[in-house]
Amino acid sequence: MNGSRTGRRVARMLTACGRGLVQALASQFAGVPLLVGSLLSVVFLPLGLGVLTAPLLLKGTRAFADTERRWAREWSGVPIASPYRPLPRTEPGLIGRIELCRELLKDPATWRDLLWLLVNVPVGALLGVLPAALLVNGLGGLLVAPFLVAFTSAHHLYWTLNIPLGALCLAVAVFGAPLFVKAHALFCSVLLSPGRGQLTARVDSLTDSRSQVVDASAAELRRIERDLHDGAQARLVALGMNIGLAEQLIKHDPEAASQLMMEAREHSGQALSDLRDLVRGIHPPVLAERGLDGAVRALALTMPFPVDVRIELPGRPEAPVESAVYFAVAEALTNAAKHSGAGRAWAQLGHEDGRLVAIVGDDGMGGASASPGGGLAGVERRLAAFDGVLVVTSPAGGPTIITMELPCALSSPRT
Structure with missing residues (x-):
């Protein structure tokens, strides 16, 4: 039982070390080029030189940030909501590029992404490399230091002290490596989550859209009520009156009663047509079929x-x-x-x-x-x-x- 538990801890440590190294490498070899390229593109936008590169690099930054959000959720159980505003489809060509740049730069999440790229360069490298560094130092202290103490006389005290230090590093690596990965996920959540202002704006937008939908639904219900009253309901009332008159005339004037029944049949067909049009306006049958x-x-x-x-x-x-x-x-x-x-x-x-x-x-x-x-x-x-x-x-x-x-x-x- 203890052996299997130790094996699981070692497996979690090795997994965390690998994930930390991936994050460290990503912060340097993906984050740094994206940060430098995005900032240079934004700086040269007034000269027209960044119009072609800014949308590509800023979208690349969003993709990198979304990857970090996915890692945080899958590796550490830290959910990070996406804060981006929807981008409208733009026309092809230079005008479309300019419009896309404007929409990207108007989004506060773009600037939070750039700030995260900047801070993530040192933080991502430190938290990513630390678990692997502790593991290597711990194994060195426990495996290499005893050999040097036994077979060499130089720096005897130094290598002797490395043995307990290595044991401590290995223990921290075994129990703390997943915590370093989670610490990086929590750090990312601070900058990559929607800001308070964005959440407030989002709530206001949802409140406004809900109010508009309620108003539209009320107007739609009034339209349906009006169509029923002026259309099918009026025809059904006329239908009932014609049938009632026909009942009174059927013994004394069969010909007039027959004429009223023909009109009643026409009214019933028109009422049915009105109801079908009304239903078709609510949800067309062809859409369901x-x-x-x-x-x-x-x-x-x-x-x-x-x-x-x-x-x-x-x-x-x-x-x-x-x-x-x-x-x-x-x-x-x-x-x-x-x-x-x-x-x-x-x-x-x-x-x-x-x-x-x-x-x-x-x-x-x-x-x-x-x-x-x-x-x-x-x-x-x-x-x-x-x-x-x-x-x-x-x-x-x-x-x-x-x-x-x-x-x-x-x-x-x-x-």
């Missing part, structure tokens, strides 16, 4: 102009996300049909880096915007409920490109 891919393709066929559809989704999103994206694409295409004067449009859907991306464009006159009270503003509120973003690029003369992104996990594709 064929998924987002089939629903968007079916939607494209109803447009008055040709719509080029390209969809690459390896699985299905969750139902609320699927519904939100479908209605967002529908609103964008409907706006294009009503207001843009476009001759053609396109819709692209894809999934990358844990985000569902939908792009809807047209070759119309441009000038679209997510102005308050407009349809695109409603789309923006709908996506905000899922932590999504909407970006509208619509210069005068066109084309209009509407990009929508939201975090989304896909289910496994059906086999």
Whole structure:
């Protein structure tokens, strides 16, 4: 029993030593180049020299920081939340690079990452190398020092003192190596976690988006109530009145009763059609039956102009996300049909880096915007409920490109 426990401790120590060395090497050979390159790119941004390199290096810094977050969670059980704001999809070319640089530099997490890179150079090296150094020193004191004491006379006292010192170092390595790795994880959590200001802003954003969603839900319920009252309910009332009159006339005037029954049948068909339209507006049956891919393709066929559809989704999103994206694409295409004067449009859907991306464009006159009270503003509120973003690029003369992104996990594709 003691032997197996000792074996597990030795295994944990050796694992911790290896992980510490990995972190130490990463802090020097990944952290230092990223820090120097990022700072130089930012310094030379006003001259235009850093526009090409800054986004690449700052994204590399984020990837390195995310790797440290994953190590902290998997190796030491220290969870570190990601503090980054979602980055909107930008246009290709120089303008897109400038916009991406601006978004990255506006995020406070970018500057916290750079501060972490700077401090992690000495701290990561010290905490990473220390477990392996204690192990090597301990083994040297217990294995090499006795040999030198026994067979050499030079520095006899020095090597004698190294024996208990080596035993102490080895004991600290065996029991403390995992603690050094955890200490590094805790250090990273201080700088790589969202700051208080970010958390406050996040809470405010969630509160605002929740309020908007509640308002939108209330408005949707009022619309459904109004449609039921003015549509299906009115037709059903007329249906009941016609049937009642037909019952009174069926003995004295069968022909008039027959006419009323025909009208009642028409009212019932119209009421059923109204109810189907209402249900289709809440959650289209084609969306439930064929998924987002089939629903968007079916939607494209109803447009008055040709719509080029390209969809690459390896699985299905969750139902609320699927519904939100479908209605967002529908609103964008409907706006294009009503207001843009476009001759053609396109819709692209894809999934990358844990985000569902939908792009809807047209070759119309441009000038679209997510102005308050407009349809695109409603789309923006709908996506905000899922932590999504909407970006509208619509210069005068066109084309209009509407990009929508939201975090989304896909289910496994059906086999």
